[in-house]
Amino acid sequence: MSGMHVAYDLSFTHTEGRWARAGSWVGRTFPDVRMYQEIAVSAERAGIDMLFFGDGSGIPDTWRGSIDPAVEWGIQWPRQDMSPFIAAMAAVTNHIGFGLTYSSTFMHPFYVARLLNSLDHVTGGRLAFNVVASTRLSDAANYGFDGLLDHSKRYERMEEFIDVCTALWDSVAADAIVMDRETGRFADPAKVKPINHRGEFFDVKGPLSSVPSPQGHPVLVQAGNSPRGIATSARFADVIFGFGGSLSGQQRHRVALDAALVAEGRDPSAVGILWATQVIVGATQGEADARRDSVLSFWSDEAVGAFLSHNSGFDFSTVGPSVVLGELRDTVVASGASPSGFVGGLVDEFGADHSLSRAELFEHGWRSATGLDHTLCGTAESVADALEENFAATGSRGGYMFSSPLSMPSGFDDLSQLLVPELRRRGSLAPQYAGSTLRENLAS
Numbered sequence: 030m031s032g033m034h035v036a037y038d039l040s041f042t043h044t045e046g047r048w049a050r051a052g053s054w055v056g057r058t059f060p061d062v063r064m065y066q067e068i069a070v071s072a073e074r075a076g077i078d079m080l081f082f083g084d085g086s087g088i089p090d091t092w093r094g095s096i097d098p099a100v101e102w103g104i105q106w107p108r109q110d111m112s113p114f115i116a117a118m119a120a121v122t123n124h125i126g127f128g129l130t131y132s133s134t135f136m137h138p139f140y141v142a143r144l145l146n147s148l149d150h151v152t153g154g155r156l157a158f159n160v161v162a163s164t165r166l167s168d169a170a171n172y173g174f175d176g177l178l179d180h181s182k183r184y185e186r187m188e189e190f191i192d193v194c195t196a197l198w199d200s201v202a203a204d205a206i207v208m209d210r211e212t213g214r215f216a217d218p219a220k221v222k223p224i225n226h227r228g229e230f231f232d233v234k235g236p237l238s239s240v241p242s243p244q245g246h247p248v249l250v251q252a253g254n255s256p257r258g259i260a261t262s263a264r265f266a267d268v269i270f271g272f273g274g275s276l277s278g279q280q281r282h283r284v285a286l287d288a289a290l291v292a293e294g295r296d297p298s299a300v301g302i303l304w305a306t307q308v309i310v311g312a313t314q315g316e317a318d319a320r321r322d323s324v325l326s327f328w329s330d331e332a333v334g335a336f337l338s339h340n341s342g343f344d345f346s347t348v349g350p351s352v353v354l355g356e357l358r359d360t361v362v363a364s365g366a367s368p369s370g371f372v373g374g375l376v377d378e379f380g381a382d383h384s385l386s387r388a389e390l391f392e393h394g395w396r397s398a399t400g401l402d403h404t405l406c407g408t409a410e411s412v413a414d415a416l417e418e419n420f421a422a423t424g425s426r427g428g429y430m431f432s433s434p435l436s437m438p439s440g441f442d443d444l445s446q447l448l449v450p451e452l453r454r455r456g457s458l459a460p461q462y463a464g465s466t467l468r469e470n471l472a473s
């Protein structure tokens with residue numbers, strides 16, 4: 030992966046107030062499939078590498094132990110299983126890739142390997158699989174768990190999950206299908222083998238009851254941010270998702286990933302990181318600033334609390350009138366949630382000894398929930414300058430996944446019509462799709 034690549038994060042098209050903002054769809058209600066098809070067509074016209082769909086199945090209920098605020102304010106709810114939508118989008122496009130998310134903590138690898146094989150067929154080899162360990166209790170409760178597995182156990186399970194999927198995708202050789210009309214022989218049994226996997230988490234006999242898909246394996250993506258998560262990503266990921274917005278955090282991630290890749294005997298230059306980056310572009314700086322400010326002026330504590338508590342797995346309604354950040358981080362970690370994320374970011378920014386009042390914490394939470402704490406806001410030229418500088422400073426491998434805009438579809442239209450052409454004009458983005466599969470496109 031040598032050039033810069035760009036993806037759009039389409040995980041949230043309506044939530045967190047997007048549905049009501051200027052520039053949002055009128056008369057189109059989530060989850061209208063034609064809406065997604067239109068985005069896919071227009072993103073492909075702009076030459077975007079991939080549309081990404083994150084997932085979490087639980088309705089946020091960590092804040093005060095209730096789903097009501099999330100439902101009332103549309104916080105990360107509603108969300109669909111996006112696999113059928115990807116099939117619909119693939120039917121109206123030819124080049125753009127699709128990233129789909131499933132949890133290795135809750136799903137079974139046989140089901141997922143088979144589904145992704147089918148989707149790789151349907152998309153003609155344009156599928157990526159973002160495998161997540163899941164940090165949320167509300168997800169766990171939907172799959173019969175009282176609590177989350179321990180953080181490192183979740184990653185052990187992910188490693189075994191991917192081992193099983195990979196063995197299943199390899200269990201039918203590419204040349205197994207004979208289809209000899211004269212003899213009537215359909216396939217060569219010597220090339221279709223059970224995997225006979227017996228492990229700590231899964232027992233799977235195999236083989237996969239399907240034929241190899243165009244990419245063989247979907248492009249594997251992983252987004253672990255902790256040392257344990259990064260070690261797992263180095264084992265198998267073709268592409269990494271990272272948190273953008275803090276150059277020092279990005280550089281730490283890149284250095285840790287490179288060391289982990291070397292430890293796995295892999296070439297760090299072949300594995301790019303797509304940095305999740307929120308961008309607001311306007312024809313002028315004033316226009317972009319006005320869009321950002323209009324978002325900041327409309328929110329509620331309940332909505333912020335529901336968002337943050339869900340994402341951290343920690344009930345922020347329990348926070349007292351003031352907090353010491355290091356102590357808050359320890360409490361969040363003790364609750365079984367990830368050590369990175371919102372509170373980890375505040376500790377990095379201000380230090381573990383720093384205190385914040387509850388109101389200050391929520392103001393930071395508001396900026397975090399909207400992504401406005403790390404948004405690049407400006408004209409296409411100034412944002413392209415910042416991205417090019419950041420790309421060079423983070424190893425020149427990978428690129429950007431632009432976060433779900435705060436208004437849809439106008440936010441993506443701004444990116445497609447202003448920013449992406451500017452990056453292409455400068456030669457940062459390739460002039461056209463390089464190959465016919467997502468893997469080939471991302472390899473250039």
Ligand SMILES: Cc1cc2nc3c(=O)[nH]c(=O)nc-3n(C[C@H](O)[C@H](O)[C@H](O)COP(=O)(O)O)c2cc1C
Binds near residue numbers: 084130160258270305
């Ligand atoms: C760009 C990006 C996309 C992510 N998408 C999801 C997702 O769809 N579902 C999910 O549960 N977690 C998602 N995550 C969270 C990561 O999978 C991971 O839990 C997080 O980075 C914390 O890593 P850690 O478990 O190693 O601490 C995403 C993270 C990033 C950076």
